[in-house]
Amino acid sequence: MKALVYHGPGKKAWEEKAKPVIRDPTDVIVKITRTTICGTDLHILKGDVPEVTDGRILGHEGVGIIEEAGNAVTGFKKGDHVIISCISSCGKCSYCRRGMYSHCEKGGWILGHLIDGTQAEYTRIPFADTSLYHVPAGADEDALVMLSDILPTGFECGVLNGKVQPGCTVAIVGSGPIGLAALLTAQFYAPAEIIMIDPDNNRLNVAKKFGATKTINNSSEDAVKMLKEYTNGIGADTVIEAVGIPATFELCQQLVAPGGIIANIGVHGKSAELHLEDLWAKNITITTRLVDTVSTPMLLNTIQSKKLNSKQLITHHFKLADIVQAYDTFEHAARENALKVILSNN
Amino acid sequence: MKALVYHGPGKKAWEEKAKPVIRDPTDVIVKITRTTICGTDLHILKGDVPEVTDGRILGHEGVGIIEEAGNAVTGFKKGDHVIISCISSCGKCSYCRRGMYSHCEKGGWILGHLIDGTQAEYTRIPFADTSLYHVPAGADEDALVMLSDILPTGFECGVLNGKVQPGCTVAIVGSGPIGLAALLTAQFYAPAEIIMIDPDNNRLNVAKKFGATKTINNSSEDAVKMLKEYTNGIGADTVIEAVGIPATFELCQQLVAPGGIIANIGVHGKSAELHLEDLWAKNITITTRLVDTVSTPMLLNTIQSKKLNSKQLITHHFKLADIVQAYDTFEHAARENALKVILSNN
Amino acid sequence: MKALVYHGPGKKAWEEKAKPVIRDPTDVIVKITRTTICGTDLHILKGDVPEVTDGRILGHEGVGIIEEAGNAVTGFKKGDHVIISCISSCGKCSYCRRGMYSHCEKGGWILGHLIDGTQAEYTRIPFADTSLYHVPAGADEDALVMLSDILPTGFECGVLNGKVQPGCTVAIVGSGPIGLAALLTAQFYAPAEIIMIDPDNNRLNVAKKFGATKTINNSSEDAVKMLKEYTNGIGADTVIEAVGIPATFELCQQLVAPGGIIANIGVHGKSAELHLEDLWAKNITITTRLVDTVSTPMLLNTIQSKKLNSKQLITHHFKLADIVQAYDTFEHAARENALKVILSNN
């Protein structure tokens, strides 16, 4: 079969690999019909994720069809259409039993990371019964690819951890795909204001279309001053960090209201300064989270019932065989006005 | 001044009464500019609320202008436009300190009940600092009358107690004004389905316009069977009782899913049968609540930010002096297709 | 092997049965070293649980040693000492994934009910990885038998659902084994008062030894009057029903404070009257629950760290082969001052 293979920093190829086989009775083999590219894949290609080794098939998102199921798999059978979760969950360890699948002792984020991933014609999915979801009959499979990672990440790490509430004020720092996923899912809770902060006007325009009530361009505007004006000097109840650098995390500390929450989504490579001399008496909460994907069934319900239009996040379509070209588009997201790209293989 | 005065079961009159005066330093006198009639007022007139005595001015909802403020009032002054809460809260007792204003040791529901109410040209509001809210500049005061009682009641007793969640299924039994208030505010949480159950097709049509995803006429249809069909045989996650009779409460017990909640809003005059022989192992929760009006500031935010169109609940307008005619319309709600009526006095 | 077998209402025998074998790859066979008898077993013998059929081996509690493990079992191997949960959990269905194992689509309470149970020399445990717990090295296995059912039931259905809090007042109606399990585990939360209500003075004396701060004999005393005296007329914040008949459930409604919770543990065979005419405005919560056993790992921690002395619940010891005699003792609990009996098989 063909797959997108990592060959060390800066190197990848769409090349022939052996078709995966069942190793454990809880595995399935999935024929990939849709996949996508994540910002994390770009990090891997920069060499930022050293545990990914030469020869690894990338990708941790996708929709497909069960090709073969291990003999301990009870919930899925050959021919079933499935959504693949970016998080593999054994369903048995203490973390899985309390809904913290991200830290599953045998799973967690392993696809396209520690084991071969989904940017391929076929992939092996371990712990299938607790790591896959059935595609409802008649569903739009493009829309469902957004359930593999980006929607649960924006929702769980940003919106749920940030305790977005009806009538509250939310500030989201970063209007890239993941910030926009938080923006879309924050609207489940009818906040009064969602203020999007980003240095790129194109992205801010997208945010407005997606439901932001106000936008601040923090390359040209004083974000702290403007947010304080918008909030009677109080700050935002929920501040969502969707970038992953010290400067944006430190900005969040200036935006949060007394009693508020900073919910981090960003993948950070460096430490940040925490201004405890200001914050110790401000009654705030800071959360971090690798997505658990516990919310996937609920998010699927919201898509099926038209409460969430996840297809808005998709800007480009490619054939799976053209994935190298798709990476080029996604790497130049600003130039291409790209959010998520869909790779199809039917 | 003129006021709507109760004279025992079946008797009321729009008649001259002494203008109220400040009694305690925490009182204010409000000139009423808008008021409305509640189903509870009809109960009083039927004689169902014996602690209401002859001579009492009715009404516990309204918007007005501060005419005079007691000398311990710090948050309001003459000329301020205010929303009156149906619940008076002293702000000091243990119930008030934990947000359960409904059970305030000196307040609670007293307006138009134990003290004179708001269906009058002027009214005395005790504990003004903790029982009134400022009308924002430029706000539509008709819309804000809905904040006195019906919206916080539908929201707190039905939606909050019912833990409505994104993607969940809600059933509301009763599509009168209070059931519709629950329907409107349930949508803050993006449930996948809101199924409205009522014997009146007109009311069900209103429910559809207000956002119900499905309706069941339980005079002609088998509500339990239909709801089970809509929910793969499981039942509803949240069931809201918005009628107040044994039959509807008992219906709720048949509609609720394992692990679900029955949130009672209805004012009950009789006991109901609780089928513990079925429910003991079903992991359900039943809640009751007299509205606390803790959510009023939040609901005001949602109205101001256009997340909630509370004016949809208003079907009729009268001059305050025509309140007897307004009662007639409201008492014949089905005939008149009436929800809430607004009485104006400018 | 030998087992205690049900032969229809009133009939049981300790008799020869075929030793169980692995049926599914997720099964294990456990050699029972300790088991006990539950009030539910007595209900079965009275014929109250008709789905239990002639020939069924009873029992859903116990500790033992793995004799054989199916080939999909990854967490347990031959020779491991294990605690058996009364609830079997597949770990995969939507109920299991949200911690509501009681309603597992393939499991739930099936041991000694729909499949053969633990009052036998050997038993087959399905879904072993998610239905068993390792016995810590050196632990007292008698104490751990209390983790199969009675402690998680008292804790989850009574204490957790009842939201017992530091400084609060708890009333427990019923001072039998399950009420006492609630009493022991309520003390995890340092309530100011735990008031035990029962018609049997012996049981109330046990309750005092186990930590009750006050007792009321409701055969000779007016429980409502006394509880109101103990609580300044307010009632109890948490009321736990640990009997299972209409009279005790109705008593709970008179004991609960405004804003309080009635947490039902009792197994009810009949409906009860719910006094909504009083309760609708009292802001109370009523919960029901079949135990999920989600708290078992936590309870094991509290036993190991000496925060909970579960052995206090054990009053009698028998050899497993003498189980018919043990049933006789347990059936005459009042006469024998019996709480839990341990049956050993080493």
Place this chain on the structure above:
Amino acid sequence: MKALVYHGPGKKAWEEKAKPVIRDPTDVIVKITRTTICGTDLHILKGDVPEVTDGRILGHEGVGIIEEAGNAVTGFKKGDHVIISCISSCGKCSYCRRGMYSHCEKGGWILGHLIDGTQAEYTRIPFADTSLYHVPAGADEDALVMLSDILPTGFECGVLNGKVQPGCTVAIVGSGPIGLAALLTAQFYAPAEIIMIDPDNNRLNVAKKFGATKTINNSSEDAVKMLKEYTNGIGADTVIEAVGIPATFELCQQLVAPGGIIANIGVHGKSAELHLEDLWAKNITITTRLVDTVSTPMLLNTIQSKKLNSKQLITHHFKLADIVQAYDTFEHAARENALKVILSNN
């Protein structure tokens, strides 16, 4: 009257001051019978709290007797014995209405800070109805002084924010008075382990007496290594920072388990480094809080019901007139083995 007056960094005197008078109708004047000294008072004396100006009477803790009550005070009258909260709460602002009294728009921490405090023969308490608590008849008033600040601070900022749970593992960094207050109140929730970390063996010995299950001297031992050994390599579920310097806050980040909480109590004068490069995927929560004193009534219940022995925190007694000597003892806490000192004035 006599009072302890601040005269700029390093300077204080027990000297004559005018007896306070009622200024607002919600004020009371309290004759102080017991007060104490807080670590914050030492900070003020070092000049770390510049908003405290020359001439200010220090102190924000105490018990006393109402001398005079303003005419809008309804809950207290001359002669009542009262506990003074370190936080003044107006009871009306949006922060007070949601239980966040620390950020009261007109109150918060003002006593001995922005207005004259409690280290005096008399003090004026604003917002008396919502800032004082009645001393129960017969209570030990020494014990109740601990309710003014140290117990609610340890409990709310450390234990409540840290979500201490039965069976969990708690690490407390800092075994001074506030860390010990967290230790005492953490035991309300029956954690399996409470591990106390401090460089002073005397303090660690006190911690053991107060209920710590393990201690680590982090001047001579590797705290991270030892804690990991005690927790199977996982870390602590709750980590409470009770020191207030960057080094201890950074230590906390190394101690917390995936999914755990760092609850900050310490008063920080500098920023700390937040290791987001490690923590972003660890699903942790960090909280800060200035005490709200919402838990005071509950803590009073636990003292009255003997669930909490707050007198353990008191090591020294002085007459109020000897307060300068008491400061000397408290400033040399290590030398004197001092925790809290009581100053009496009867």
